[in-house]
Amino acid sequence: xxxxxxxxxxxxxxxxxxxxxxxxxLWPMPFATACCGIELMATGASKHDLARFGAEVxxxxxxxxxxxxxxxxxxxxxxxxxxxxxxxMHEPKWCISMGACASTGGIFDTYAVVQGIDRFMPxxxxxxxCPPRPEQLIQAIIDLQDKIQAExxxxxxxxxxxxxxLRKRALVESADLLCVDAARNPLIQQQLSxxxxxxxxxxxxxxxxx
Amino acid sequence: MPHSPYSPPPLDDILxxxxxxxxxxxxxxxxxxxxxxxxEQESLEVLxxxxxxxxxxxxxxxxxxxxxxRGAKHRYGLVYLLASTTTNQxxxxxxxxxxxxxxxxxxxxxxxAANWLExxxxxxxxxxxxxxxxxxxxxxxxxxxxxxxxxDYPLQGRGERHNFPILTRHDG
Numbered sequence: 001x002x003x004x005x006x007x008x009x010x011x012x013x014x015x016x017x018x019x020x021x022x023x024x025x026l027w028p029m030p031f032a033t034a035c036c037g038i039e040l041m042a043t044g045a046s047k048h049d050l051a052r053f054g055a056e057v058x059x060x061x062x063x064x065x066x067x068x069x070x071x072x073x074x075x076x077x078x079x080x081x082x083x084x085x086x087x088x089m090h091e092p093k094w095c096i097s098m099g100a101c102a103s104t105g106g107i108f109d110t111y112a113v114v115q116g117i118d119r120f121m122p123x124x125x126x127x128x129x130c131p132p133r134p135e136q137l138i139q140a141i142i143d144l145q146d147k148i149q150a151e152x153x154x155x156x157x158x159x160x161x162x163x164x165x166l167r168k169r170a171l172v173e174s175a176d177l178l179c180v181d182a183a184r185n186p187l188i189q190q191q192l193s194x195x196x197x198x199x200x201x202x203x204x205x206x207x208x209x210x
Numbered sequence: 211m212p213h214s215p216y217s218p219p220p221l222d223d224i225l226x227x228x229x230x231x232x233x234x235x236x237x238x239x240x241x242x243x244x245x246x247x248x249x250e251q252e253s254l255e256v257l258x259x260x261x262x263x264x265x266x267x268x269x270x271x272x273x274x275x276x277x278x279x280r281g282a283k284h285r286y287g288l289v290y291l292l293a294s295t296t297t298n299q300x301x302x303x304x305x306x307x308x309x310x311x312x313x314x315x316x317x318x319x320x321x322x323a324a325n326w327l328e329x330x331x332x333x334x335x336x337x338x339x340x341x342x343x344x345x346x347x348x349x350x351x352x353x354x355x356x357x358x359x360x361x362d363y364p365l366q367g368r369g370e371r372h373n374f375p376i377l378t379r380h381d382g
Contacts, residue, residue: 076371077351111367121377159379
């Protein structure tokens with residue numbers, strides 16, 4: 001028996017409604033460190049307008065944002081700052097790694113540049129390019145919107161799924177110095193005389209992981 | 211080299227009193243740029259002499275590591291780039307220092323700009339500047355222990371760049 005619904009009544013799941021609201025109002029937190037920041041500004045400017053996708057304001061306060069766009073190379077002096085800003089953002093939050101340097105370190109395979117921020121924080125979208133064109137970044141935001149719509153829940157349960165907690169990079173935990181997770185390997189920790197900066201140790205993680 | 215309004219004037223009026231005061235020092239000219247090699251013991255006196263003669267701008271303090279250079283007699287070559295804002299003359303002063311505990315007197319009493327420039331050289335090369343008021347790292351994190359621009363430090367580092375805690379979604 002079909003119900004006759006008036007025009008202004010929509011039946012949906014609460015999860016889908018919440019996801020629809022969240023995806024269409026992603027406020028970016030621009031973490032622009034280098035050249036990709038210029039392209040980020042260009043994407044927010046009038047020619048390629050990011051505001052038409054809901055990213056109305058680029059709030060520079062992490063307390064008021066839900067999308068962190070890491071644009072540019074992240075050096076190891078900056079990484080604790082990045083982690084602290086990520087922890088200060090409220091749930092639900094997503095992260096876009098914009099450009100080659102934020103995704104993999106780019107051409108800067110040096111002693112100071114972190115080879116990919118996904119080694120140290122969760123990333124949802126990667127945008128390749130050096131720098132990526134504004135259209136590429138817009139496509140990444142559109143894809144992220146699709147991801148939020150497809151997987152979003154009103155309570156944020158999708159962030160608790162165990163398989164999403166697996167680190168995205170396949171890191172071999174062995175005595176091999178070439179591809180190893182330094183923070184977890186006791187052999188490397190003994191050899192390293194450099195400990196992470198104080199701000200990193202002041203980051204209080206809610207769960208006791210590693 | 212012909213002197214035009216856009217090229218620095220020649221340095222004869224500086225080099226001749228300098229040689230009279232300190233003895234002959236090795237000088238060379240390359241494409242209009244004059245370079246002066248000064249022994250480390252006299253470095254601060256020569257810089258003071260040059261500053262009194264009108265070189266009021268310290269453009270840069272940097273260093274070259276000659277560890278793998280054929281024919282090198284010393285390991286570190288400090289470079290002081292001086293300029294005069296009144297006469298538009300430019301001069302490069304080279305001071306060579308050697309490996310076990312490379313050290314030189316700081317130029318901060320002469321030029322305040324030397325403060326951060328020498329901090330950068332200390333940070334990246336490990337050359338100690340005696341008499342510097344605040345000699346600590348400038349570009350690397352303060353807990354860093356190595357001097358990365360030395361030739362015996364690997365380009366990718368020794369693992370310091372990845373020695374950080376990992377945040378997962380759960381830690382949000």
